[in-house]
Amino acid sequence: MVLVTGATGLLGSHLVLHLLENNESVRAIYRNPTAIDKTKSLFTLYDKEYLFDKIEWVQADITEIPSLEIAFQNIDSVYHCAALVSFDPNDEKLLRKTNIEGTANVVNFCLDYHIKKLCHVSSIAALGNLKEHENIFTEETEWNPEKFHSDYAISKYGAEMEIWRGQQEGLQVVIINPGVILGPGFWKNGSGLIFTKVKNGLSFYTKGATGFIVVNDVVKIMTQLMKSEIVGERFIAVTKTISFENVLNAIANALKVRPPSIYVKPWVTEILWRIDWIVSTILWRKIKLSKSIARSLHIFDSISNEKVKTALNYKFQDIEEYCIEIGTYWKK
Template structure:
């Protein structure tokens, strides 16, 4: 029996389709029934709606240990996709609770219930920091505690430490570190907000590099790694390193709208994050553009995907293949 956490999110929902198409027995965690509607849409997208009924849904919360006890009965493998994504400094405690403590709970349950193997979905944000004159980040790049990181990056790195603890205690583990994941099903969340903003005529772009990947590639690599004998390894999942300018132009062309036309240089982004802070302070709204985000919009480092290519012989989708779902998604609301 396979357990999927974060099953009602982008990666989790597409993973469910993949597992059920392969005739796997699957348990999936959910917190409220409303969230299952988006999962159903993903199954419809894949022309696999009848398979949706085969999922064993369990209402639980990874931060609530008692709710996990029944969840892990008869489970032999776990895909840990659950996480909280936010770059608002006000969400630090929530990020630590879900990403670090929640992962620790999952790892502890895996050990207590004799789970054979876990695949943990991390992020490129948890990879290391480049030294002077370096330009490419790999799985071996060291994390520098003196380097400024977002709370999200820190908690995803902390979550990985919990998984490695499980590995030291005998649990088989693989970790994947995806870039920005794009895919069908959640037009009002995550990476799809980028597409939605472009649709609305977002005018700004920068020339920093962006690491992107299709949700289908993430799911394919995860399942292949879990079926393999690979243990105790992490893999960067990135299809392409492209400029934000190229990404935004590509999306605008696919959506048949005007391309962003204002180059956001370092001065403009510095003004932007300060204005965002001020409006957040005055109006009590969540941060949308932080200092860390402003800095990352000008990064020129690249992420190397050669390790996963060598391990699986995998070929990632091109940028045009990644966004084929756009024509079937609703970004006009």
């Protein structure tokens, strides 16, 4: 039986669906009962409701060790998708607890229960820092602790350290570092919020760029890596490096709305994140535009996907074409 953490998120839900379509027995972890409805809605979106009842749900929290006891019983392999994604500096402690301590707990249980293989979902945020003579991020890009990193990036890098510790203690592991994952069904958070904002008339864009990938490609790469003999490796999972402007235009085209037309320069976002910090401090609300996000909007990160293409002979789905496909699910 396969165990999936984070099964109520965009990636976890798609992973569970894919595993069930391929006749795998799946046990999925959830924290809040209402969160299961998100996964069920996704199955309905794909007209796969008949598969939903095959999921064996277990209420557990990766940061609460006692709750994981039942979840790991009779499990052969584990997909660790659960993580907190936040760029609010006020969430530093929660990020470390969830992403680092939570991953450490998963690794320890995998070791204790003699799990055959663990696939950990990391992020391109954990890749490291380019040196002066480098111009493209790869799996070998070194992490420089003296450089600025968001709390989220630090927590994902720390989580990877726990995975490598597990490997040293005898656990077979593989790590995947996805870029921004695009997929339907989760319109109120994560990348799904981009579709909602564009549909509602987003006017602004920046000219930064990063790696994007289709959710189904992430799922297929994960499952292929788990079925392979590859262990002790990490793989970047991005279709290509694409500008935020082009992604927003593709989404606008798919949703049949006007694309963002006002270019926001770097000095503007520098002012905006400071204003947002002041307002959030006064009103005691979560930060909407952090310093790390504001600056990343103008950075062109060129990211290589050569390693995974070579290892799996993998061909990625086109981002622009997939945005049109997501548009059809938006209508549903």
